[in-house]
Amino acid sequence: MGASPPRRCSRAAIALLAALVLATAASPADARTVYRCVRDGTVSLSTAPEPGSKCEAKELDDNAVQTPNLWGSMGVFSGTLYEREQDGTLVYGTRNLPGSRPYLRFTATTPPGEPAHEGLGQVGAPRLEPFAGEFRAAAKATGVEDAWLRAIAHAESAFDADALSPKGAQGVMQLMPDVVSDYGVDDPFDAQQSIRAGARHLRALLRRYDDDRTLALAAYNAGIGTVQRYGGVPPYAETQAYIAKVQALHARYREAMGFRVERPAQ
Secondary structure, rough: OOOOOOOOOOHHHHHHHHHOOOOOOOOOOOOEEEEEEOOOOEEEEEEEOOOEEEEEEOOOOOOOOOOOOOOHHHHHHEEEEEEEEEEEEEEHHHHHOOOOOOEEEEEEOOOOOOOOOOEEEOOOOOOOOHHHHHHHHHHHHHOHHHHHHHHHHHHHHOOOOOOOOOOOOOOOOOOOOOHHHHOOOOOOOOHHHHHHHHHHHHHHHHHHHHHHHHHHHHHHOOOOOHHHOOOOOOHHHHHHHHHHHHHHHHHHHHOOOOOOOOOOOO
């Protein structure tokens, strides 16, 4: 990843650039709010909400070990960071809006299309048949996206209701015994109970991390305590590969289920 030197370097631009290129160390900027904006299936990052886009604010922690991936699974791509005036303030973003002027070029590295998760092999094709009714019901009950639940089940157990990991994770969603207990599961190898509890657990993680899916996945894989200890995604190769795999699978499941696949804005 890399970027050409800017003409001048505002603190807001530095903060956004850290998110753009997925820097592993936090920048010294004061402004740490970045907006992830979606319009017509394209994604942009900005230091202020974009007119005409659906934007979600993301708070970047200066003390975090790793800046979260705000893009999604898009591989390696190049783009332009633009500068514009909005409501009397200089704003930086990656969408070429009216009145924008190029500020610098950047290259972002996001999870690739075929990452390997240690012990779980390649991503593989989406599978929509296993437990389709159970996933739909759990998604409806919890508000956690169906495609995301399927991506996690695919990565965790390959939809094997009898799966048991060496560390003791059980069932379709590979829940640890303490999680099983928290959600009142009688039989962790019952697919319906596992999927429902997994969805409830993911909803709780999303609420804990302000809908940051990267941190939620890190906690699902490595535990809440580990994420807290490292202030973000832990420096574990397995956890980082797991996050990349689930993000890649999520994109494939959304496409297979008829959703438009997001791409970077130009």
